[in-house]
Amino acid sequence: MSDQEQKNTFTRFSAFRIASLAILIAVTTIFTYLIRIPTAPTRGYLNLGDVAVFFTAITFGPFSALIAGGLGTALADIISGYAQWAPITFFAHGIQGFIVGLIIFAHRKNADNLRIGIVRLVLAFLGATIIMAGTYFVTGGFMYGFGAAATEIPGNILQNVAGVLIGYPLALAVRKAYPPVLTYKW
Amino acid sequence: MITSTYQNGNSYIHKTDPRMKLFLLVFFTVSFFITDSISVTSLYFLFIMFLIGSSIGIKGMAAPVKTIYPLLIFVALLTPPFHPGGTVYLRIGSHILVSNNGIMETLRLIIRFTGITGIFFLFFRTTSIDDLILSLRWFHVPFTITLILTIAIRYIPHMIYLYTSVTDAHKLRKNWNSKEEKISFKTRIKNLFPVLVSVLIQSIKAIPTLAMSLELKGFGSKRPRSRYMTIHQYYSFPLQLFLLSAIVLTVILSAIL
Amino acid sequence: MTGEVHREPIFSYTAGGMKELLELKQLSFKYPDYPGLEFPQLFSNINLTLNKGDFRIVLGKPESGKTTLSRIITGLIPRYTGGVLTGSILLNGKTTAELKPYELIEQAGTVFQNPDEQIITTRCDTEIAFPMESLGWERTIMTKRIDAALHDTDISRLKTRNPATLSGGEKKKLLIASLFALDPDVWILDETLEELDPASVQMILTQILQKEKTVLLLASKNPKIPENIQALYSVFSEGELFHRENLPEHSYQELLEQEGLVIPGNSTSFSLPVTLKKENKNGELLLQIRNVRYSYEGNREFSLTIDNLSLHKGEILSIVGENGSGKSTLGKILSGLIQPSSGDISIRNGEYMQSATAQALNAFTGFLFQNPDSQIFLPTVKEELSFNLDLDEHVLSDTIQLFSLPGKDVPPALMSYGARKRLQGAVYYLLAKRLYIIDEADSGLSINDYSNIISLLKKKNAALIIITHNMELSRFFSDRTYIMERGAIIKTIEKNQFSRVQTYFDTIKGNQ
Numbered sequence: 001m002s003d004q005e006q007k008n009t010f011t012r013f014s015a016f017r018i019a020s021l022a023i024l025i026a027v028t029t030i031f032t033y034l035i036r037i038p039t040a041p042t043r044g045y046l047n048l049g050d051v052a053v054f055f056t057a058i059t060f061g062p063f064s065a066l067i068a069g070g071l072g073t074a075l076a077d078i079i080s081g082y083a084q085w086a087p088i089t090f091f092a093h094g095i096q097g098f099i100v101g102l103i104i105f106a107h108r109k110n111a112d113n114l115r116i117g118i119v120r121l122v123l124a125f126l127g128a129t130i131i132m133a134g135t136y137f138v139t140g141g142f143m144y145g146f147g148a149a150a151t152e153i154p155g156n157i158l159q160n161v162a163g164v165l166i167g168y169p170l171a172l173a174v175r176k177a178y179p180p181v182l183t184y185k186w
Numbered sequence: 187m188i189t190s191t192y193q194n195g196n197s198y199i200h201k202t203d204p205r206m207k208l209f210l211l212v213f214f215t216v217s218f219f220i221t222d223s224i225s226v227t228s229l230y231f232l233f234i235m236f237l238i239g240s241s242i243g244i245k246g247m248a249a250p251v252k253t254i255y256p257l258l259i260f261v262a263l264l265t266p267p268f269h270p271g272g273t274v275y276l277r278i279g280s281h282i283l284v285s286n287n288g289i290m291e292t293l294r295l296i297i298r299f300t301g302i303t304g305i306f307f308l309f310f311r312t313t314s315i316d317d318l319i320l321s322l323r324w325f326h327v328p329f330t331i332t333l334i335l336t337i338a339i340r341y342i343p344h345m346i347y348l349y350t351s352v353t354d355a356h357k358l359r360k361n362w363n364s365k366e367e368k369i370s371f372k373t374r375i376k377n378l379f380p381v382l383v384s385v386l387i388q389s390i391k392a393i394p395t396l397a398m399s400l401e402l403k404g405f406g407s408k409r410p411r412s413r414y415m416t417i418h419q420y421y422s423f424p425l426q427l428f429l430l431s432a433i434v435l436t437v438i439l440s441a442i443l
Numbered sequence: 444m445t446g447e448v449h450r451e452p453i454f455s456y457t458a459g460g461m462k463e464l465l466e467l468k469q470l471s472f473k474y475p476d477y478p479g480l481e482f483p484q485l486f487s488n489i490n491l492t493l494n495k496g497d498f499r500i501v502l503g504k505p506e507s508g509k510t511t512l513s514r515i516i517t518g519l520i521p522r523y524t525g526g527v528l529t530g531s532i533l534l535n536g537k538t539t540a541e542l543k544p545y546e547l548i549e550q551a552g553t554v555f556q557n558p559d560e561q562i563i564t565t566r567c568d569t570e571i572a573f574p575m576e577s578l579g580w581e582r583t584i585m586t587k588r589i590d591a592a593l594h595d596t597d598i599s600r601l602k603t604r605n606p607a608t609l610s611g612g613e614k615k616k617l618l619i620a621s622l623f624a625l626d627p628d629v630w631i632l633d634e635t636l637e638e639l640d641p642a643s644v645q646m647i648l649t650q651i652l653q654k655e656k657t658v659l660l661l662a663s664k665n666p667k668i669p670e671n672i673q674a675l676y677s678v679f680s681e682g683e684l685f686h687r688e689n690l691p692e693h694s695y696q697e698l699l700e701q702e703g704l705v706i707p708g709n710s711t712s713f714s715l716p717v718t719l720k721k722e723n724k725n726g727e728l729l730l731q732i733r734n735v736r737y738s739y740e741g742n743r744e745f746s747l748t749i750d751n752l753s754l755h756k757g758e759i760l761s762i763v764g765e766n767g768s769g770k771s772t773l774g775k776i777l778s779g780l781i782q783p784s785s786g787d788i789s790i791r792n793g794e795y796m797q798s799a800t801a802q803a804l805n806a807f808t809g810f811l812f813q814n815p816d817s818q819i820f821l822p823t824v825k826e827e828l829s830f831n832l833d834l835d836e837h838v839l840s841d842t843i844q845l846f847s848l849p850g851k852d853v854p855p856a857l858m859s860y861g862a863r864k865r866l867q868g869a870v871y872y873l874l875a876k877r878l879y880i881i882d883e884a885d886s887g888l889s890i891n892d893y894s895n896i897i898s899l900l901k902k903k904n905a906a907l908i909i910i911t912h913n914m915e916l917s918r919f920f921s922d923r924t925y926i927m928e929r930g931a932i933i934k935t936i937e938k939n940q941f942s943r944v945q946t947y948f949d950t951i952k953g954n955q
Contacts, residue, residue, distance in 0.1 A: 009522075010394065010397065010522065010523050013397060013401070013406065014330075014405070014406060015397040015398075015400040015401045015405050015406050016393065016394065016397040018330060018333060018334055018337070018397070018400060018405070019337070019393050019394070019396035019397040019400060020393045020397075021334045021338075022333075022334045022335075022337035022338045022341060022396070023337075023338075023341060023389050023390075023392055023393050023396065024389075025334065025335075025338035026338045026339075026341035026342050026344070026345045026389070027345060027385075027386065027389050029338070029342055029345075030342060030345045030346055030349055031382075034346060034349060035349070035378070035382075037371070037374055037375070037378070048382075051382075055386065067334070071334075071335070071338070072338075075338065075339075075342075078191065078310055079191065079342075080191075081191050081253050081307070082253060083191070083306040083307065083309070083310045084299075084302050084303045084306040084307075086306075142219065143295075143298065143299050143302065144257060144258075144261045144295045144296075144298070144299040145261055145264065145265045145268070145291070145292075145295045146268070147260070147261070147263075147264030147265050147267070147268055148257060148260040148261040148264050148265065148295075150264075151260050151264070166375065166379070166382075169379070170379070170382055170383065170386065173379070173383045173822065174383055174386050174387060174390070176822040176854070177383060177387055177821065177822035177823075177854050177855070177856050178387045178390060178391070178854060178856040178857070179477060179478075179854065179857070180477075180857075181390055184390070184393070315565075316565060316566070336563070336564055336565060337563050337564075339565060340562070340563060340564060340565050340606075340607065343607050344559065344607070348817070351812060351814070351817040352817045352818075352820075354775075354780045354810075354812075354817075355810075355812060355817045355818040356820070357779075357780065357805050358778060358780075358805055358808070358809060358810055358818075359818070359830065359831060359870070359874065360805070360831065380820035380821065380830075381820070383820055383821075384816065384817065384819060384820045387816070387856050388816050388817075391816075391856070392560070394523050394524075395560045396560070396563070397523065398514070398519045398523055398544070399555070399560060399561045399562075399563060400563065401518075401519070401543070401544035401545045402517060402519070402544055402545075402548060402552075402553065402561070402574075403545075403548070403563065403573045403574040403577060404545045404548050404573070404574045404576075404577025404578055405545060405577055406543060406544075406545040407545045407546070407577050407578065409577070409578060409579045410579050411576050411577060411579060412575070412576050412578075412579045412580055412581065412582060412585070413576060413582065414568070414569060414572035414575070414576055414582060414585050414586075414589075415568075415569055415572070
């Protein structure tokens with residue numbers, strides 16, 4: 001991750017921030033709602049919500065990931081008829097994105113160090129998984145018992161694996177194809 | 187175009203002030219969590235089912251259950267062993283699998299979860315997102331948040347269109363000579379990747395243009411904003427306030443007794 | 444033309460009351476470079492004065508700087524893009540250099556070329572209300588203004604509709620209504636008349652001029668404006684802005700032709716590429732459609748009905764029609780993206796014609812979408828062109844040259860719209876399809892680029908279908924033209940019958 005953080009001045013405008021959050025929410029919503037890859041256990045499919053969360057956190061930073069990750073996935077829940085999960089989803093994915101963003105953007109001085117980059121990514125994955133799967137487990141436990149809530153843990157871990165394995169390369173590919181995005185972080 | 191589970195209708199719940207519905211949504215959800223008595227939560231549950239049945243119809247009552255029944259099965263199977271006590275109905279060796287306590291706990295969880303699902307279903311089925319956003323404004327959610335939501339909802343159909351056309355374009359560029367009968371998980375991801383890149387770049391490029399458009403509509407100006415549309419233009423809140431307080435009072439009383 | 448024709452201009456200004464509303468002095472602009480991609484000076488030393496009540500049309504081919512100019516005047520550039528801007532802009536006699544876009548909206552308002560980029564709400568009336576809310580206007584005033592604006596643009600019935608469900612023309616009317624309500628002094632309209640029918644153009648322009656608004660209309664094709672409107676003209680050419688009133692008339696006309704701003708009807712200066720001139724009647728049959736029907740789920744008003752359509756090698760067919768007439772649906776069927784409910788599509792497979800599956804059509808047809816970005820996936824031009832193909836360097840560099848692309852390592856996402864459109868053409872050129880469908884490519888391409896892409900694709904032993912709403916263009920390029928309405932072909936025009944047909948709307952009127 002090379003760091004040319006010659007900031008674009010327009011990232012300071014509130015209009016830009018509103019616009020980026022709105023678009024990122026819409027992106028997260030359709031990634032969660034529309035793009036589903038059939039797989040085996042638990043939910044029966046893998047959605048790309050976590051991919052969007054990782055992408056947003058790596059590209060736009062922790063705050064955008066908090067809002068867009070949380071509201072985007074919650075909106076997808078509402079649209080697909082799982083509205084009762086929306087408040088929980090908001091926290092689970094919002095904080096997940098926030099943690100990933102914080103870890104990825106911590107100690108930017110060593111941005112080019114490959115080893116630190118990998119450590120950072122692993123930590124981000126672990127933090128995201130614990131937060132996201134943990135939130136669903138605890139809140140699910142209160143709502144419908146910890147036994148049933150535990151059955152969702154493997155699926156949620158898988159979601160995070162997909163999140164980091166697809167989300168990170170995606171962020172790199174987008175940077176390569178559209179370099180100005182490097183200056184969009186705020 | 188799908189923007190929510192909202193369906194236009196004429197029922198009395200449709201006509202109820204969304205602010206009141208929003209309040210009841212939160213109120214019942216919290217009540218379900220803080221009430222332990224099964225008889226009381228059953229009452230809530232029956233009340234919610236009555237609201238669904240009388241507004242959307244009997245068929246509507248099954249709709250929320252449809253989305254959660256696999257989980258309900260898990261709850262029924264996994265809860266009893268963790269709550270042994272009372273009369274034992276089934277045991278393997280020294281492990282109590284099904285007991286009176288276990289069954290009561292399972293019932294409590296199922297009623298709570300189905301009830302919460304029901305009230306959320308009813309709310310979003312009868313309340314348009316526009317009305318929800320106006321209500322949030324009334325409850326003093328900051329303008330920036332509701333604006334972000336409005337724009338996001340305006341962009342979702344656009345994104346769906348974008349995703350479909352990129353997928354279509356990708357189909358037309360595939361190498362059709364290689365015949366892959368079975369599409370493996372890995373190939374699926376490999377095919378999806380360029381599509382996602384393309385969708386993301388187009389979305390990201392839309393950000394500055396959207397920001398420009400916002401500023402051309404005066405966003406950023408330090409003048410205090412006025413409001414063209416507010417929720418009380420459409421609903422007579424005070425009239426329904428009476429009904430609302432009646433429900434809340436009943437619920438609180440039944441919880442105490 | 445509908446309505447009464449007034450010979451006299453509706454408005455006139457007296458010399459004494461002349462007031463400079465907008466003045467551009469020695470304006471120059473250049474976009475910032477990116478590594479591997481340099482942008483030349485976009486324009487230099489532009490001078491332009493708009494007096495109150497002026498109606499000035501600035502013509503220029505795509506990417507000549509029209510949109511940039513509109514965004515400079517409204518304060519968006521270089522605020523959002525960076526770049527070097529010199530010279531000065533005066534609005535109502537005051538410099539705008541220190542002002543933010545949101546501080547200018549009562550003085551200068553604009554309608555974007557692509558209305559989808561400008562609409563931000565989910566209801567027409569709240570869309571119009573938004574800028575007035577930003578200015579803190581009273582609700583009663585807003586309500587009155589919104590109703591009047593909707594009435595003036597003839598879209599009162601759309602008041603509570605979601606803008607996403609409107610046609611392109613209706614979206615533009617909504618944005619024009621938004622300006623009516625806000626009532627700025629100077630109106631900058633970017634290709635705004637493109638998708639409007641002549642009656643709407645007449646109505647809206649008349650309204651604007653009755654209100655004595657000052658208009659700067661930017662257009663890449665000389666627009667047909669009602670005869671009662673007295674317009675001033677300027678032309679962008681190689682980074683300079685020329686005003687018609689300062690030029691001898693013949694040099695002005697030459698300038699228009701040189702820049703490809705008029706479809707070369709009788710002119711001789713524009714020469715067709717050789718491959719386009721040949722008559723192509725006797726090529727082998729490539730595609731045959733019989734009794735194809737298609738309807739969208741839940742939409743009973745529209746169904747596609749094509750009884751018979753055939754295409755031969757080297758043939759160019761134009762399909763002309765309004766939004767929703769079924770042009771794109773037909774395109775999707777021919778490329779196998781959607782499957783007809785009934786009917787047969789046969790395509791050539793070696794010696795024989797064969798009924799085609801969706802997958803066979805995917806491979807047979809290249810569908811160049813209106814938006815090139817949906818067909819661009821990869822980080823560099825080279826990777827994009829060689830995606831799924833085994834290209835040698837030679838073919839690659841030839842293609843880059845043929846389509847005048849900026850270089851093999853340039854990220855397509857950074858290239859100009861025209862260059863991305865050319866890249867899209869190059870991608871399909873290399874894929875060697877037998878049928879090419881080109882959807883509404885004329886809006887963002889210069890006439891030279893457009894004809895270059897068409898002639899290159901035609902060389903690939905293929906047939907071409909051009910989807911457009913521009914009749915003149917279809918007359919110019921195609922062997923045959925179909926007019927589509929509500930899913931059916933309602934009229935066929937052979938090349939030699941085209942003599943007096945002018946626009947799509949004239950044709951429809953003549954037909955009724």
